[in-house]
Amino acid sequence: MSRNRKAGTVTILPNLSIIDIAEEGKGVAKADELVVFVDKAVPGDIVDVKIVKKKKNFAEAVIETLHTASDMRTDPFCEHFGTCGGCKWQHMQYDAQLHFKQKNVEAALQRLAKVDTSSMEPILGSAENKYYRNKLEYTFSNKRWLNAQDMTDREDLEMNALGFHVPLRFDKILDIQHCYLQAEPSNKLRNEVRAYALKNELSFYDLRNHEGSLRNLIIRTSSTGEVMVVVVFAYAEPAQVNGLMEHLKVSFPEITSLLYILNQKKNDTIFDQDVITYAGRDYIFEEMNGLKFKIGAKSFYQTNSLQAHELYKITKEFAGFKGDELVYDLYTGAGTIANFIAGSVKQVIGVEYVPTAIEDAKFNSELNGIENTVFYAGDMKDILTTDFIAAHGKPDVVITDPPRAGMHTDVVERLLEMEAEKIVYVSCNAATQARDLALLKEKYEVSRIKPVDMFPHTQHVENVVLLNLIK
Numbered sequence: 415m416s417r418n419r420k421a422g423t424v425t426i427l428p429n430l431s432i433i434d435i436a437e438e439g440k441g442v443a444k445a446d447e448l449v450v451f452v453d454k455a456v457p458g459d460i461v462d463v464k465i466v467k468k469k470k471n472f473a474e475a476v477i478e479t480l481h482t483a484s485d486m487r488t489d490p491f492c493e494h495f496g497t498c499g500g501c502k503w504q505h506m507q508y509d510a511q512l513h514f515k516q517k518n519v520e521a522a523l524q525r526l527a528k529v530d531t532s533s534m535e536p537i538l539g540s541a542e543n544k545y546y547r548n549k550l551e552y553t554f555s556n557k558r559w560l561n562a563q564d565m566t567d568r569e570d571l572e573m574n575a576l577g578f579h580v581p582l583r584f585d586k587i588l589d590i591q592h593c594y595l596q597a598e599p600s601n602k603l604r605n606e607v608r609a610y611a612l613k614n615e616l617s618f619y620d621l622r623n624h625e626g627s628l629r630n631l632i633i634r635t636s637s638t639g640e641v642m643v644v645v646v647f648a649y650a651e652p653a654q655v656n657g658l659m660e661h662l663k664v665s666f667p668e669i670t671s672l673l674y675i676l677n678q679k680k681n682d683t684i685f686d687q688d689v690i691t692y693a694g695r696d697y698i699f700e701e702m703n704g705l706k707f708k709i710g711a712k713s714f715y716q717t718n719s720l721q722a723h724e725l726y727k728i729t730k731e732f733a734g735f736k737g738d739e740l741v742y743d744l745y746t747g748a749g750t751i752a753n754f755i756a757g758s759v760k761q762v763i764g765v766e767y768v769p770t771a772i773e774d775a776k777f778n779s780e781l782n783g784i785e786n787t788v789f790y791a792g793d794m795k796d797i798l799t800t801d802f803i804a805a806h807g808k809p810d811v812v813i814t815d816p817p818r819a820g821m822h823t824d825v826v827e828r829l830l831e832m833e834a835e836k837i838v839y840v841s842c843n844a845a846t847q848a849r850d851l852a853l854l855k856e857k858y859e860v861s862r863i864k865p866v867d868m869f870p871h872t873q874h875v876e877n878v879v880l881l882n883l884i885k
């Protein structure tokens with residue numbers, strides 16, 4: 415039984431056993447009727463915790479004292495662990511991460527859609543669990559996040575930083591020395607850009623007052639060995655832009671595509687901005703399964719390329735194509751799934767609301783000599799109408815891969831009207847997937863479920879579900 419010890423206004427709950435992991439990735443403990451979500455706790459830990467937020471039925475807490483460490487713990491490999499918002503599960507062994515991802519998907523499907531998960535297939539782990547991302551976006555700031563050590567030696571403190579946002583702090587940036595998410599030359603590039611900017615007194619952006627020159631650095635790498643670098647300035651003298659870009663061009667001959675953007679808006683999205691090519695091409699190539707994909711600065715491509723290939727293979731296997739199918743690929747992005755399966759079906763119709771992604775999808779079909787794909791840009795609920803279905807034909811198979819929010823109810827309605835034999839539902843959020851499955855139950859039964867880990871050391875997980883039309 416837990417006891418409350420009040421130390422001033424701080425509430426400490428002693429000797430809690432961590433019994434589970436919640437969907438958001440925190441450890442779960444119970445103190446009488448109160449459910450406590452404990453940051454960086456692992457099932458099997460016994461801990462004293464400090465409450466940081468208290469609601470009627472639950473509380474959020476941090477570890478005050480770790481009395482017994484779970485067998486599932488391991489030493490985090492990154493010096494930035496604990497402050498950086500990424501890779502929050504590094505302190506848990508990879509097998510345990512996979513176990514809890516599988517369990518969380520299963521729990522969501524059972525609880526929210528009453529799906530029978532007894533034949534759920536085991537999660538597919540990522541072959542690479544370091545340096546697995548093909549894209550990183552860093553932020554410049556003149557307000558570096560200071561750790562306790564920095565606070566003690568405040569003399570000559572460098573306040574400029576190039577790195578990642580500290581969770582819940584839009585203006586504070588953790589200066590990253592080494593990131594384990596993207597392979598070289600990613601780390602060398604980021605550190606060189608920072609060193610050049612400091613040496614040449616280019617100003618780092620002030621995210622609060624919207625002043626300063628350097629805003630973002632985007633690095634994309636591909637399985638073909640090509641590299642794209644995009645430097646985003648708020649403003650800069652042409653000599654300063656040319657100075658930095660020329661330095662990168664000379665120092666990193668491996669850069670295939672060297673680009674910059676002048677973004678004077680308050681927000682840092684680049685989708686409505688002109689991209690200027692300083693050197694090389696304005697795109698790089700990615701390759702998958704013998705297909706080439708063109709990736710521009712604004713293109714969407716799954717960030718873990720190797721595991722995306724596995725995800726698509728599972729999607730295709732679940733669909734079990736015979737060769738004569740009409741397939742709808744909903745939320746097609748840059749048409750990667752559509753192009754990946756095109757050789758195995760009669761025709762694919764891809765729908766997606768980002769127009770530039772649809773341009774990429776069409777370009778990629780052409781590039782690979784694929785002639786049986788058609789793509790449409792627009793909001794799914796507006797495009798996928800009864801008239802659209804009448805004009806294009808009822809699909810035999812639907813592949814749907816919506817964003818985290820899942821599908822709009824109008825889209826689910828259309829799926830129920832279309833009565834495709836099979837729906838393969840790929841999702842990055844098991845809770846919204848389960849919500850949609852509960853609606854699809856009216857006409858479909860779930861016959862296969864397989865989670866896929868695209869993001870090691872995070873709580874995120876992809877899940878593929880096959881639905882069969884009930885006859």
Ligand SMILES: C[S@@+](CC[C@H](N)C(=O)[O-])C[C@H]1O[C@@H](n2cnc3c(N)ncnc32)[C@H](O)[C@@H]1O
Pocket residue numbers: 714715716745746747748749750751765766767768771792793794795815816817842
């Ligand atoms: C998870 S991504 C899937 C991308 C693609 N299937 C792939 O594997 O590369 C979801 C896609 O849905 C698109 N999207 C989000 N909301 C949409 C909507 N309301 N209508 C159409 N597309 C939408 C996003 O732009 C994004 O490309």
